[in-house]
Amino acid sequence: MEALISLIIGVLTACGVYLSLRGRTFPVVLGLTFLSYAANLFLLAMGRLVIGAPPIMADGMTGYTDPLPQALVLTAIVISFAMTAFVVVLALKTYKELGNDHVDGIHKP
């Protein structure tokens, strides 16, 4: 499962980097979203991947999952959600004001 998760994070990051380097605002916004998804998964994986274990230590327990990364991810998700909403509105605003959706505001047919 570790290999799968790291592959997913890697692919998401690569897509995110590629898209955020594009010239039009919509791919850039998508790229930022992918990057933040990758970051969220990465944070979750940093608590080690444990399945079926309780988040609290108790007597006689052998393994446990670390609950902190989940709290961190929750915060990160909320923040990246708000930021995505903001950047979408901003991208629409630039499109309306500059007349095209190029990040530099220069129209290239």
Add this chain to the structure above:
Amino acid sequence: MMAHLVIVPVLLPLLAGILLLLLNQRSTVLERGLSIFSIIAQIFLAFKLLSIVSSGDILVYALGNWPAPFGIVLVADRLAVWMLVITALLSLFVLLYAIPVTERAGRHFHVLFQLQLFGLNGAFLTGDLFNLFVFFEILLIASYSLLLHGGGRLRTKAGLHFVVINLVGSTLFLFAVGVLYGTLGTLNMADLAVKLALLPLGDSALVRAAGLLLFGVFALKAALVPLHLWLPSAYAQTSAPIAALFAIMTKVGAYSILRVYTLIFGTEAGLGANLIEGWLLPLALITLVVGMTGVVASTHLRQQVAYLVIVSIGTVLTAFGLNTHEGIAAGLFYLSHSTFATAAFFLLANTIAIRRAELDDRLDPGTIIPHSRLIGALFFVTAVLLAGLPPLSGFIGKFLILHASLAHEALPWIMSVILITSLLGLIALTRSGSLLFYRAQPSKVLATGVITVHPVYKELLPIVGLLALCVVLVIGGGPVTQFLHFTAEQLLQTSHYIQAVLMTGELP
């Protein structure tokens, strides 16, 4: 009550912001009053904290009374409180300027202003790396909205670049934080320092990578070359009071670099020790050169000031890069000076630009502007400050930095770069001054496009106030440098900080 003093500078602007939002712009007088009251209270609080921490105490506030490595802590040491003082004083004058000039350009100016201060104060006070990320996001989202406040095509375009690059920066921050948590198992900065010293060899590459990634993020916020390209257009296009307030934003990056790389990756960090020592100084010197080239090449006054911000960050980080306590003290002095001076220059550039009608802030000779002697005199003082000529604080700051670098092995580089860029700065500012004021022609036709809806003193008083703060830095030079000296000492003796943080929470 005294125990809760540390959290008040964080809560006060938040509550003021919420109240202002509830007011919903119903009463201008009430809104302005509340906003100014909040900032004056913050100044009072910052000085109150300053009087407490100047004895060398480190105040630690454990949120929810959770003991230190498990809960989030706020830590007020000399450095954090000094930054609070600078922020509060700067924001007072910026707000006073904004009230007659740009307050009504868009909605919710005061709300966003207070939330920006909430983010800034929180970032300075927090003792937890993830919490630092959260406060960074708070100050960034407020700054996105403030940057776009008022609207306009060029502003929107510059705003988009600013937002996108900062979002990428935030993602990198999360990756770095994730790696640190994954290898060290904690996010409390003091605890990170303890755990890092005991790091096994196998994990050192990962932690060093995370540390350098974090440096990249802070360098982006501080606009260190080659991550500076977002700054000139963003700062030049936004409204003057916001650009002036943003003079402290790049300094947040500098503060974070200083905090993280003295405390966590400092000299006692075992395998992660002195992580950025080989990077910071060369990059800072390159920043100085690139920034000053921009200053010389600028065609617009606002653009020139924006490049001066890059120069100031280059100078500050050069001093921090020396990694000695004289260097850090000198850097902190220059940081305080350059924050006030560049903010004053942004405000002044706006005051000049709105009086030149269609010429705006272009560096071309135009007609003589109203009150040109008074404004010209202020321009002269600001230029003297920023070029680093005696007798004002710019000179003292640069002198302290050069003095601190005397024992450093890269002395010829530091000396030549700082002196040559100072000379270039002097030439560029002299040229701007003579284009704007000496070569101006008396207008034959009465200028019609000139907008002067408000009396000039309302605009000039905040600028004079900011310049006066620089003069205070000179007059009070002795006590200030002494305090900053102790600050640097406290930063380099990390055991004191670590002990203060990890001992809290054990009280009943």
